[in-house]
Amino acid sequence: MPTDKNTSSKGTPEQSELIASLKKFIRTHGEGYLRDPNVSSIGIARRRGDGDQEGGIALQFTVDRKAQPEELEALGTRKLPESVVVNGVEVPTEVLERSYEPQFRVLAETESSARAKRLDPALPGVSVGHVRATAGTIGCVVFDRHDGTPYVLSNWHVLHGADGELGEDVVQPGRADDPHTDRNRLGRVERSHLGFAGDCAIATVEDRRFDPDIFELGVAPEELGEPEIGDTVVKSGRTTGVTHGVVRSPFKLAQINYPGAGPRSVLCFEIGVDPDNPPRDGEISLPGDSGSAWMFKNPDGRPGRVLAGLHFAGERPEDPDEHALACFPLMVFEELGITLRPPVPEAVEVLEGYNPNFLGTRVAVPRADPRIRHDLFLLGDTEVIPYTHFSLALSGSRRFPHWVAWNIDGGGLKKLSRRGIPFSKDPRIPDEVQVGNELYKANRLDRGHIARRADLLWGGLSEAGKANTDSFFYTNITPQMEDFNQSSQNGLWGRLEDAVFADTEVDDLRVSVFAGPVFQDDDRVYRGVRVPREYWKVIAFREHGGLRATAFLLTQNLDQLEALELDEFRVYQVALSEVEERCRLRFPADLHEAEAITVPETLAERAPLGNPSEIRWG
Secondary structure: OEOOOOOOOOOOHHHHHHHHHHHHHHHHHHHHHHOOOOEEEEEEEEOOOOOOOOOOEEEEEEEOOOOOHHHHHHHOOOOOOOEEEEOOEEEEEEEEEOOEEEOOOOOOOOOOHHHHOOOOOEOOOOEEEEOOOOOEEOOEEEEEOOOOOEEEEEOHHHHOOOOOOOOOEEEOOOOOOOOOHHHOEEEEEEEEEEEOOEEEEEEEOOOOOEOOOOOOOOOOOOEEOOOOOOOEEEEEEOOOEEEEEEEEEEEEEEEEEEOOOEEEEEEEEEEEEOOOOOOHHHOOOOOOOOOOEEEEEOOOOOEEEEEEEEEEEEEOOOOOOOEEEEEOHHHHHHHHOEEOOOOOOOOOOOOOOOOOOOOOOOOOOOEEOOOOHHHEOOEOOEOOEEOOOEEEEEEOOOOOEEEEEEEEEOOOOOOOOOOOOOOEOOOOOOHHHOOOHHHOOOOOEEEEEOOOHHHHOOOOHHHHHHHHHHOOEHHHEEEEEHHHHOHHHOOHHHHHHHHHHHHOOEEEEEEEEEEEEOOOOOOOEEOOEEOOOEEEEEEEEEEOOEEEEEEEEEEOOOOOOOOOOOOOOEEEEEOHHHHHHHHOEEOOHHHHHHEOOOOOOOHHHOOOOOOHHHOOOO
């Protein structure tokens, strides 16, 4: 909601009431006046020639061309009223020759070259744009009102445009400043709007860090404000850098012609040149500044932390009157569902682990058969230990999980950094039941996630962030060779989950996965720990309404661990019953019924998988 912006009131109570009535008049009748092809806006302003603090209020019309009465018919326009009556008060009108255009054309970069370069972290006040657009400006960093996802805010015509679509790439800097868009990806267009509420859009920040402080202003907006006549403001834009202005029309309905999208009426306010801080070259904004955040200035003249508006348009090149238009922040934030501060996550009392009903058909976790049930570690009175988006059962003797079960929401996955998250032991579980970093020092063993970290990063931002952290508990970690664990090295094992999305039509993009080590009596002891040499994985999903499931086995030879001469590992597609026998587990009947393929009974009769295209999904 609007908030105090550290400026004094600019009018009497009667004048404030009149302005409120005029705003209602413009909302109700403004579109009718804009149907006149010569009228470019209708707004509130002080009568020209009056002092800044004592002039009367007028209803101001701007037109593309002022004409004599005898010329009106030829122009297809009509005479505008000399006054209007609002709530019994006669308000004079004035007519100015002025028109507007969105500032998406880009001029050559001159002095502020840093604004047109790739920056990490990205920050407001620098170049950005849709991958096929020219360039505009990042206004500020905002957050999803519901889940706290961070976004950058700019204009529709900067991040989306008439030729763009939601979900397409956004680059920083914009293409006009660096044509190498393949290396400048910032994220993707998430939401946008062009119309009454504003010219606005948000994009995700996926391939970059971000800093909320505006370039060369050094402040980040913390509150939303509402402009009044005479308020002083400042912005930091891609083309003209830091410029100062004064609000001269606090409420205006302007008609802007957007190439490819046609004329649109946008509620906004108008900013003129601040005579105490005139811009260099006389320009408070130029093409490329679109999307800049106008910030209210404090009484001491410094930039404040209250957002005044989102810059989106200015005068046409032939118009000598220097001015800028900005969208109202409250309307933009309501339309896009964003906030300046992320919602505070509620304290998590109970961890939401693996969800057996995630696929719409109940798929329960595996059960330990009587031969190993005594080996299960109990957390309280349960053998199933929950984490965010995954659960597991821990072997008390081997100190690794018997199984891990997790859910993947392919439509809600987020890209979060793993930087700074340490591997650690679960404080709920005694240290002696967990294998820590003592096993992984100075060798080629990789601390391998059973539940793959990237699979767990879905849901709200705080929820995904907690899953990111939870995945690094040693209870979810087993010793695996780097060659097969790291999908960046083309390890097939790390790409099985990706393959199901690539090669099948997964209902609702939802998958459930079970995986773990195969414990064998002759597993080699290394540093006091029996190191598993085989792993298993079962992938379940729905396709065209039917449940599908398939199982995999990975074998590796660790005999030459210390010599670092390792035999290759192999991935096989196997029967679910084989995993059960090797691991002494029992999967629910629904999964057995969902197996749509048959495989030879022994590994010797099968060929290992060479790449994901060889997988049979049913």
